[in-house]
Amino acid sequence: MRKSFIVCILASLDSKAWIALAVFLGLALVAVPVLHLMVPEESAFHISTYAITLVGKIMCYALVAVAMDLIWGYGGILSLGHGLFFALGGYAFGMYLMRQIGHDGSYQRDLPDFMLFLDWKELPWFWVGSDHLPWVGFLVLAVPALVAFVFGYFAFRSRIKGVYFSIITQALTYAAMLLFFRNETGFGGNNGFTDFKRILGYGITTSEMRLVLFGLTALALAATLVFAAWLVKSKFGRVLTAIRDAESRVMFIGYNPLWYKLTIWVISAVLCGIAGALYVPQVGIINPSEMSPGNSIEIAIWVAVGGRGTLIGPVIGAFVVNLAKSWFTVSFPEYWLFFLGLLFIVVTLMLPQGLVGLWKKVMKKEGAAA
Numbered sequence: 001m002r003k004s005f006i007v008c009i010l011a012s013l014d015s016k017a018w019i020a021l022a023v024f025l026g027l028a029l030v031a032v033p034v035l036h037l038m039v040p041e042e043s044a045f046h047i048s049t050y051a052i053t054l055v056g057k058i059m060c061y062a063l064v065a066v067a068m069d070l071i072w073g074y075g076g077i078l079s080l081g082h083g084l085f086f087a088l089g090g091y092a093f094g095m096y097l098m099r100q101i102g103h104d105g106s107y108q109r110d111l112p113d114f115m116l117f118l119d120w121k122e123l124p125w126f127w128v129g130s131d132h133l134p135w136v137g138f139l140v141l142a143v144p145a146l147v148a149f150v151f152g153y154f155a156f157r158s159r160i161k162g163v164y165f166s167i168i169t170q171a172l173t174y175a176a177m178l179l180f181f182r183n184e185t186g187f188g189g190n191n192g193f194t195d196f197k198r199i200l201g202y203g204i205t206t207s208e209m210r211l212v213l214f215g216l217t218a219l220a221l222a223a224t225l226v227f228a229a230w231l232v233k234s235k236f237g238r239v240l241t242a243i244r245d246a247e248s249r250v251m252f253i254g255y256n257p258l259w260y261k262l263t264i265w266v267i268s269a270v271l272c273g274i275a276g277a278l279y280v281p282q283v284g285i286i287n288p289s290e291m292s293p294g295n296s297i298e299i300a301i302w303v304a305v306g307g308r309g310t311l312i313g314p315v316i317g318a319f320v321v322n323l324a325k326s327w328f329t330v331s332f333p334e335y336w337l338f339f340l341g342l343l344f345i346v347v348t349l350m351l352p353q354g355l356v357g358l359w360k361k362v363m364k365k366e367g368a369a370a
Contacts, residue, residue, distance in 0.1 A: 089273025192287025307354025
């Protein structure tokens with residue numbers, strides 16, 4: 001079994017992709033801490049805390065993009081509501097961070113700040129245990145999985161697919177956003193959760209904690225890529241791809257598409273929840289705007305730009321689009337949405353296989369010319 005697992009992984013990515021992944025891990029786990037802690041701030045080689053946080057945030061987006069690629073690139077299921085699962089994971093971990101604000105050794109407070117402001121008298125039942133990291137870790141995985149399972153079961157059992165499925169996922173995340181905007185829901189209303197102080201007693205804004213979060217995010221992204229590479233090359237992955245290409249034929253030979261679609265849908269949701277949990281302590285805030293349909297559409301754009309059905313492509317797309325966003329929103333903030341729309345149109349019309357597809361075409365032409 002172990003040998004089969006390793007063979008599937010190695011067969012799923014070419015040597016160049018594995019080299020890129022190795023370099024990425026080396027930079028994330030060795031070079032970045034060294035350049036941040038040991039190189040003077042005035043040096044051009046110094047990596048600032050801001051840069052570490054920015055790249056860590058984009059790696060969380062890349063993890064979400066890989067999750068989207070599993071259901072869209074390999075399952076043929078376009079979701080426009082994956083921002084919901086991302087936000088649920090973020091809110092679950094945000095509950096722990098909010099409970100830590102009042103635990104600094106000098107006093108202990110059971111109610112988060114926003115509940116005191118709203119004059120709440122007691123902690124809601126769904127907040128019980130949120131000051132314990134293992135329980136919150138379970139919620140990060142279980143809540144997105146439960147929501148995805150319930151929604152996916154009824155949707156896939158009803159054989160809803162194509163644009164109709166995309167529309168109802170968009171409606172789902174929009175409804176959740178409106179729900180979380182309400183103060184009585186118990187999640188901070190419009191402001192959400194912010195002003196975090198510590199994790200496990202350590203300051204959340206310290207350079208050391210930023211490096212720890214950066215490293216955890218890099219490991220989570222690498223582990224997700226390895227797991228996804230094995231999954232898509234396994235029997236499950238081959239059946240899933242067959243369902244994407246010819247669902248009626250797969251049903252004719254005896255497979256039930258419901259459980260294959262539902263399984264990859266739940267897995268994708270859980271990965272988004274993990275990304276959300278890693279995202280919140282690095283950016284310092286989570287609010288209902290993370291559930292906006294626009295954010296979910298952006299996730300699909302990252303995958304399309306990088307190249308769906310490639311695993312490495314969505315990571316590239318997430319980095320390209322979000323680095324461009326960081327620059328545009330500072331230099332030309334009023335033009336960012338126009339650029340994003342233009343980018344999506346160009347990719348759809350001229351690069352249907354994304355940047356990875358373009359790279360393969362270039363390398364193929366060079367190989368033919370040689």
